[in-house]
Amino acid sequence: MKRSRRLSHIHWLEERTGLLTLTARLLEGRVERRGAWLRTTGMTCFILLLIMAVTGAILGLFYTPSPDSAYKDILALEANPMTRFLRGLHHWGAAALILFSLLTIVRMFFGAEYRRRGDLPWIASILFFILVLKLQLTGHLLPWDTSAVATAGIEAGIAGNVWVVGPYLQRFLLGGPLLNADTLTRWYGFHVLLLPAALLLLVGLPLLASRLRPVGAQEETAEPDAAAPTDPYYPTHMAREMVVAAGVFLAIAALAHFTRTPLEQEATAENLQGYVARAEWYVMPLHALIEIPPFNNAALEPIASVLLPGALITALILLPFLDRSPERRLRRRPFALIAGVLTLTAAIALSVYSLWKEQPPASAPSGSSPAGQQAAPPPADAGGLNLERVAQGKQLYEAQGCGGCHRIAGQGSQMGTDLTAIGRRRPDREWHIAHLVDPKTKIPGSPMPTYAHLKREELEALAEYLVSLR
Numbered sequence: 462m463k464r465s466r467r468l469s470h471i472h473w474l475e476e477r478t479g480l481l482t483l484t485a486r487l488l489e490g491r492v493e494r495r496g497a498w499l500r501t502t503g504m505t506c507f508i509l510l511l512i513m514a515v516t517g518a519i520l521g522l523f524y525t526p527s528p529d530s531a532y533k534d535i536l537a538l539e540a541n542p543m544t545r546f547l548r549g550l551h552h553w554g555a556a557a558l559i560l561f562s563l564l565t566i567v568r569m570f571f572g573a574e575y576r577r578r579g580d581l582p583w584i585a586s587i588l589f590f591i592l593v594l595k596l597q598l599t600g601h602l603l604p605w606d607t608s609a610v611a612t613a614g615i616e617a618g619i620a621g622n623v624w625v626v627g628p629y630l631q632r633f634l635l636g637g638p639l640l641n642a643d644t645l646t647r648w649y650g651f652h653v654l655l656l657p658a659a660l661l662l663l664v665g666l667p668l669l670a671s672r673l674r675p676v677g678a679q680e681e682t683a684e685p686d687a688a689a690p691t692d693p694y695y696p697t698h699m700a701r702e703m704v705v706a707a708g709v710f711l712a713i714a715a716l717a718h719f720t721r722t723p724l725e726q727e728a729t730a731e732n733l734q735g736y737v738a739r740a741e742w743y744v745m746p747l748h749a750l751i752e753i754p755p756f757n758n759a760a761l762e763p764i765a766s767v768l769l770p771g772a773l774i775t776a777l778i779l780l781p782f783l784d785r786s787p788e789r790r791l792r793r794r795p796f797a798l799i800a801g802v803l804t805l806t807a808a809i810a811l812s813v814y815s816l817w818k819e820q821p822p823a824s825a826p827s828g829s830s831p832a833g834q835q836a837a838p839p840p841a842d843a844g845g846l847n848l849e850r851v852a853q854g855k856q857l858y859e860a861q862g863c864g865g866c867h868r869i870a871g872q873g874s875q876m877g878t879d880l881t882a883i884g885r886r887r888p889d890r891e892w893h894i895a896h897l898v899d900p901k902t903k904i905p906g907s908p909m910p911t912y913a914h915l916k917r918e919e920l921e922a923l924a925e926y927l928v929s930l931r
């Protein structure tokens with residue numbers, strides 16, 4: 462009696478939604494046995510994404526996206542064992558997500574899984590990787606610690622160097638001319654609303670729809686070597702997926718429990734002064750590329766920061782339409798093999814280079830360099846200022862919103878260096894021009910945005926004004 466009533470509930474649901482049929486369709490299909498364990502990374506990404514959504518939603522309850530409270534909120538989260546663990550899960554889960562979405566792309570590439578009906582999952586995986594990286598970049602700002610603000614400044618600076626659209630892009634990213642409270646509001650919005658929505662619409666829905674495609678489409682997808690042994694998706698392959706996902710979950714839970722989730726000092730002016738941001742591991746290849754000549758020049762930087770990665774991503778997305786040969790075995794695809802291995806080797810080599818480059822420079826014994834910077838005597842030509850230029854520079858200083866980060870004689874923000882007597886400490890106009898064009902070349906890791914879009918006379922006027930501050 463009871464049993465039949467429950468059955469009738471299910472009938473009720475099935476009649477109205479078709480949920481049973483849909484679930485059955487999700488679970489049908491077969492998976493090639495060769496390399497089956499490697500084919501579990503997609504499900505791991507899905508489960509990691511669920512973990513991120515749940516932990517993120519809970520963390521959001523205790524967080525206000527404002528420079529006044531953000532850092533304090535994170536300290537409070539760290540003070541409670543439960544929320545500290547959740548923050549750890551969210552942090553390490555993000556790392557695992559980047560890793561596993563990358564692994565999925567690598568596997569699909571070398572296994573030629575992007576062929577035929579694999580094209581849609583392939584493009585979805587690439588979009589997934591890009592969106593996950595964007596989530597990571599925006600999420601990194603939220604704690605509002607020194608690393609967060611300095612890194613965001615560098616990223617905005619890189620965006621600002623893009624030809625033609627750079628200044629607009631930078632403004633769009635910062636939510637105004639400056640990295641400040643508006644930036645935090647904006648990146649929080651990207652992180653919790655826009656990017657997750659894009660993930661759902663651009664990746665989730667197409668993948669779900671392709672899994673739910675009408676019965677009968679199965680035969681068409683049969684691969685050339687259909688004779689290879691296969692397993693049913695449910696339960697055999699799904700069991701493998703669950704084993705791997707559970708292992709990954711245990712790993713990030715252990716990291717969250719036993720290690721300290723990174724948090725640096727609050728991003729205040731004093732703490733940011735002289736702070737050198739280290740590149741995060743997920744941007745290291747790009748970071749290194751930007752440091753290598755000739756790309757370490759603001760005018761050529763977009764080649765490394767936009768053109769090369771953009772070309773790589775475009776080529777990958779177009780791959781299913783370019784590479785139509787039926788051959789799947791790697792040995793018979795020497796071009797794909799060489800291109801794939803070269804790209805991976807280059808990315809690893811660049812990361813190693815970036816790590817090596819970040820060792821504190823041996824040529825700067827402590828004591829010599831700070832002294833040289835700070836105790837410079839007033840220049841001999843103390844009176845030799847072009848007053849017209851100074852006035853023009855002062856106007857520019859205000860128009861460009863430098864005061865949003867800098868303070869002069871008690872006026873302005875404390876986020877950046879106090880410039881009240883900067884002319885005494887840095888009397889060299891060329892230094893200022895070079896610093897304004899590309900702050901990083903003068904002060905490694907500087908979060909200050911670039912002003913490369915200003916005209917030469919404008920830069921000279923700003924420099925004159927800065928030198929006049931004594």
Ligand code: HEC
Nearest residue numbers: 639640733735861863866876877878900904907908909910
């Ligand atoms: C988004 C915040 C921000 C904005 C906007 C900004 N700066 Fe900076 N600036 C910094 C930070 C942080 C530093 C410290 C790191 C460095 O020296 O690059 C700095 C450093 C400097 C220094 C070097 C100080 C030193 O220690 O030698 C000068 C000069 C300077 N800024 C001038 C300007 C001028 C002029 C503008 C406007 C055209 C400007 N800044 C806009 C954040 C900013």
